[in-house]
Amino acid sequence: MNLLLVLPLVIPLLTATFSLLAWRRLAIQRKLAVVGTAALLGGGVALLTLVWTRGIVATQLGAWPAPFGITLVADMFSAIMVVLAGVIGLAVAVYSLASMDEPRESFGYYPLLQILLMGVCGAFLTGDFFNLYVWFEVMLMASFVLLALGGEPDQLRGAIKYVTLNLLASALFLAAVGILYGVTGTLNMADLARKLSAVAEPGTMTALAMLFLMAFGIKAAVFPLFFWLPASYHTPPVAVSAVFAGLLTKVGVYALIRVFTLIFVADAGYTHTLILVIAGLTMVTGVLGAAAQHEFRRILSFHIISQIGYMILGLGLAGLTDSPAISTLALAGSVFYIMHHIIVKTNLFLVSGVAQRLGGSFELKELGGLYRADPGLTVLFLIPALSLAGMPPLSGFFAKLSLVQAGLGAEQYVIVAVALVVGLLTLFSMTKIWAEAFWKAAPADSPRQTLSAAEKRNLLLPIGMLAAMTVTIGLAAEPVFALATRAAEQLTDRDAYIRTVLGEPQ
């Protein structure tokens, strides 16, 4: 029993429980939120250190040996994702102190945030398919309530689409899990990886792979299953959309990468080509959708979709090359891209909230003059915005670079061209926000608001912290890329994963 594997689940659970006990004492709930997420970050870093030094670690809950019990597994990829969940949790918790309104706080915002983080971490750490379904539901339930909390008409309208599509995805996932169990008689991921290719016919395998692709594709918001995302992400308070934007779709991406590197690898020529095509279409539709928008958070929402394309691009490339080196490079690119994207995208949503506080609106038309009003914020916007577009020396440049290198290595030139053009269009969107919200003169009738010192501290501290991380990842790309490469090596080495979980020689 390895405690570090359980901590990322227990810490948010305990924090949520204590927050619920302090239901009427908002001051205590606020402190708990910050302390709890900081502890989660600490736990995540400890786990990452452990996995870095010892390799993949697994623990069997209740001491039931795998594949009979529920297994928790952490490889580098899981551990990195848990750390990122901690980073985003902490940033959003601090940001919420100044931005969340009291009615929402008193209806359980803080405990829900913790439960959301618990669901996310659970999905990253589990080594069992049915358990993954349960963690998905934990995460979804918390996200449903967070999305609808406050009950504004826009929120409710967005929530309906979000809830319906996600329930549909869950039903598909459940059906896929059922068939998988019927075919193999096991739901342990490592056991499946070992057995599936021996048991199942190629046709059944591919059908199952497609069911999983659909289910996780809806959750990851890939083309053409993304419509729920831009319909809902701009409706809740900024802190909520920031944590959604940073973490939720990435759980879908994580599940896709896990399933299509560990289990469905036999028919890569078919499945991974499809993933590559989807990646290209996702990138293009997302960025074109963003170009047509004039609302700060809707532009950012469409960019999430576009960026999801990059993340699964690496996954597709990894399956379509014979060279292990390029396969590793492609997956490392994906992992690096996820790390970069989670930090940058959350940060941009947080900036949009401050822009709304200063300018009174999310509509670019009604914003303006923010550069004059707050030059510091402008710098804090430009760092993630340029990083998103892939400007050197920021984190996005190295993320795109490694994917492009892998694409050239795998001789997939079309997709490389698509990725580069989409990067350019991303820059166009970001300059649109820059020109409209920050550079142009403020509209004559726009309300001018100023922030109090305490608000300023709580709003700008997380933004500054995340921006500093973006710069650091850019300037110290090599050690961070070493993390991603180690994660990719573990993803390509299926035997090591299987051995660690099942604890037997292959």
Next chain:
Amino acid sequence: MATLLAILIGVLYAAGVYLMLRRSLFKLILGLVLLAHGANLLIFTAGGLTRAQPPIIPPDATALPVSSADPLTQALILTAIVIGFSVLAFALVLFHRVYQTSGSDDPDELKVGDR
């Protein structure tokens, strides 16, 4: 029996999808319910339909008899039913609130602010 259940599952899925595509929030919920039931029955059928004994180890034995039923599928379905129930309870309240604020049962009326 498996064929019969397979047809039933197919009908449930078809009816669920049909209801979800109707222009009514209430039918959307019913569609989701049918899909969830279809998925549960699918797990049940996939786990194997046999006339077997309950999976209980007899007092004088140390292992399960060979002809035991598989208890795991039922555990899975039970979990899925509980989760599905709570999620649907939430969805019902949400849809009711939407009906209250927008005064319409037609999902097409929800497009406002979606451009």
